[in-house]
Amino acid sequence: MAGHSQFKNIMHRKGKQDAMRSKLFSKLAREITVAAKLGLPDPAMNPRLRAAILAARAENMPKDNIERAIKKASGGDSENYEEIRYEGYGPGGVAVIVEAMTDNRNRTASDVRSYFTKSGGNLAETGAVSFMFDRVGYVAFAASVASADDMLEAAIDAGADDVVSGEESHEVYCEQGALNEVSKALEEKFGEPTASKLVWKPQNTIAVDDETGEKLMRLIGTLEEHDDVQNVFANFEISDSLLAKLSA
Secondary structure, X not given: OHHHHHHXXXXXXXXXXXXXXXXXXXXXXXXXHHHHHHOOOOOOXXXXXXXXHXXXXXXXXXXXXXXXXXXXXXXXXXXXXXXXXXXXXOHHHOEEXXXXXXXXXXXXXXXXXXXXXXXXXXXXXXOOOHHHEEEEEEEEEEHHHOOHHHHHHHHHHHOOOEEEEOOOEEEEEEEHHHHHHHHHHHHHHHOOOOEEEEEEEEOOOEEOOHHHHHHHHXXXXXXXXXXXXXXXXXXXXOOHHHHHHHHO
């Protein structure tokens, strides 16, 4: 679990370094619009919308942009996005899950397939690797908001299943149906989280050598830069030396 945490943290930092701010805002706005369209436009009554807004705020997305994305959901001219999950194997046989939101399924599938192929991996059928992951709720806080013991105690009281605390963050995991309740309880105690969403959490991670690790990070970076890709999850661990190199 700690290895997964380490991997996720470097992924998050790399994503921040690579992504253009406008592209990031576009993806965040798309999720807000779809969430508002699928449920009520009120975040207090729509857990998915609330999570999308929290994610936008964590990236300092302007309030006007957020409100515009919500209003767009009620407009007749809003695009119709389809949510698609792709599953495949990256270099070293590592399992990869890609969540996309697209208005052109053929274009997105073709692009994602080509990225896997060029990396030495391959796209597989839906369900081919997701059985190696658990679909869970995830809430994150900066490490500074509480000690590891205090966060663990509060998370358990809130109904969470596990907490992984590191130098930079506390990562709280819970059953997917309990996400809204756990997130709200912890927010009342520690303030607004940096993330609150559903994720694919690997049941086990695979340690890869640095060469394979670099190839995997390139594949994931390429996937994340695609306009239609919202999230990427994988089940590998990288070495501390590669972690330091990629963080530099």
